[in-house]
Amino acid sequence: MSPLADFTTLKVGGPAAELLEPTTPDELVAAARRVWDGGGAWLVLGGGSNVVLADSGFDGSVIRVRTRGIEQLATDADGRTHLRVQAGEPWDDLVAYAVAHGLAGIEALSGIPGSSGAAPIQNIGAYGQEIASALVAVDFIDAVTGDREWLSADELGLAYRTSQLKAGRRGLVVAIELALEKTDALSAPIAYPQLAGALGVELGARLPLADVRAAVLALRASKGMLLNPDDPDSVSVGSFFTNPIVSDGFARGLPTDAPRWPVSLDGADDSTMDDASAVDRTVKLSAAWLIEHSGITRGFRLPGSRIAVSSKHTLAIVNTGGGTAAEVGELARYIQTRVLTGFGVILQPEPILVGVEV
Template sequence: MTDLSELTTMRVGGAAHTMLAPETPHELIAQTLEVWGSSEEWLVLGGGSNLVVADDGFDGTVIRVLTRGIETVVDAPDRVRLRVQAGEPWDDLVAYTVARGLSGIEALSGIPGSTGAAPVQNIGAYGQEIASTLVAIDFLDYLSGELQRLTAADLRFDYRTSALKQGKQGLVVAVELELDRDPAGAPVAYAQLASSLGVELGERVGVQTVRDTVLALRASKGMVLDPADPDSVSCGSFFTNPIVGENFARTLPEQAPRWANAPEPQAIAVPLGEEPAAPPTQTDFRVKLSAAWLIEKAGISRGFSLPGSRAAISSKHTLAIVNTGGATAAEIAELGRFVQTRVFSEFGVRMHPEPVMVGLSL
């Protein structure tokens, strides 16, 4: 049996009872339906970059998705639509699009994992999200056993989540993305990226330059898989940036970074010749906080570890928990709970883990 520690970027986790590794879409669908028909526990594994599995392993079947392939389904003068198999490594896809002068996911360079996993948590970085380019997915529905086409609207994307992370069970078989045929790139929408590029927010920079800069930024934080960098033995960001109400955000220290996420104004139809009524008062304001700032100000510094533990906060970035060598899943979870407790005690903010925890509680 193969330990899941060998197939996950955190390098923890015991063995699976059964491991399947389908390499074609037909095999993937057929083998998955067979597992579902047996009523045993199942787990889908892509690149293993967003997964922490318990030391006892997984007493069920792991479906390791190895399907590869990128197909052009719309080739217009100004845009290109790609259909990508779920097992295609995400960064290989980004490199493919950048090499062809396609814009829309270049700021998502360096994110580990598979393409099929990308829509599950609506991956995002440096001002881009997959929600902005995703058209639809081919989805094998667990309840019906049918292969469905789900649009971006069906997936109900939000910050680092989607319907697939909120209870809709099944398997992503393929992903369709629509990208701009524009090597000049999309307007830069993230301050740190703009600063590294030496441009103002909203300026355009070539897609290859953006990719190179993002890869360098991620490497400086230990967020690119690198055998020579011990800080890269992680799941990347271990916690999401908390989303809180505006009133609660006002109770935090003034220097706490925050970004307002106001709801879209409600569209109102007005008959011709009539004056529109005053717009309704917007009360549902949400504010995104900086998880890294909260962790640091709660007294947890880079490189911190609990006594005797081989799990630690990255020496480059407080958002990452790393396996310094031989850590157990229990040690990873213990450090995660410690961070949660410290931040909640200091600020009253609940920190939510970004990776999927299998057989572990946090």
């Protein structure tokens, strides 16, 4: 049996007791129900870009989703074009499709690795966009009841890098449905300062979709966050830690140069809050800033370890060759300890950890 490391971007993980690789929706549904009826341990694996698997492997059934397909549906009353996308469709292939067809709403999510079915689970986001803003519903099979139904985006509890599907609702995403704007090949308003700077425009500007996608891909590549066989810094799960959300009062005790952004109660960025609401306000901190200012430098590694901090971005942990999941956990815990000691903040891992302690 091949090690699961072969199917993950971090290249760690031992073999599974059983590996299933359905390629059609019917095969996917049948495989899931058979595994659940058996009562054993199970795991769904998409693109393998947001998971750290134990070196000992997985003592159960792994369903590796390989279904593909993008179907363009009717335009709704608001003029948005709906797409139905199979869970195994690579996410960036979907973004490329949308850009090529002049559909706006996910262009800033270019270059994110992984599968389309996994995107709502994590509520993926980058450069001022989240899938939450475009998601209509998911075709979902509940592992407890065996029922298959379309769950609306409102039912998923989408928040900053999480959802009910990540927080404990067990099951499998068969397909997703998105609603995107037909905007004469212009992007949604640019909502992230770094992206606006790279494009040389003000926030709120709308540019050709292809230009925005190219700028996002370039930014991701500069941080080692774009899968590239020629870039050793891309052998990672992307951002390893989420940006902490803390109370405004706690944030005021940090150094004045520590980046912070006001957020609303659901965790979304909200720059409209004023000082009058500060008593109830939460703010998002920069995990990368906290790591760097705790003394962890780019390229840092523990003695003898083959797992290191990316040489391009301190928020990524990379496998320099032959590294193990145990080494990943060791480095992640060390980083957490340094940040906790220096700033009193506990960093939370972003990837799903299977048999790995962080």
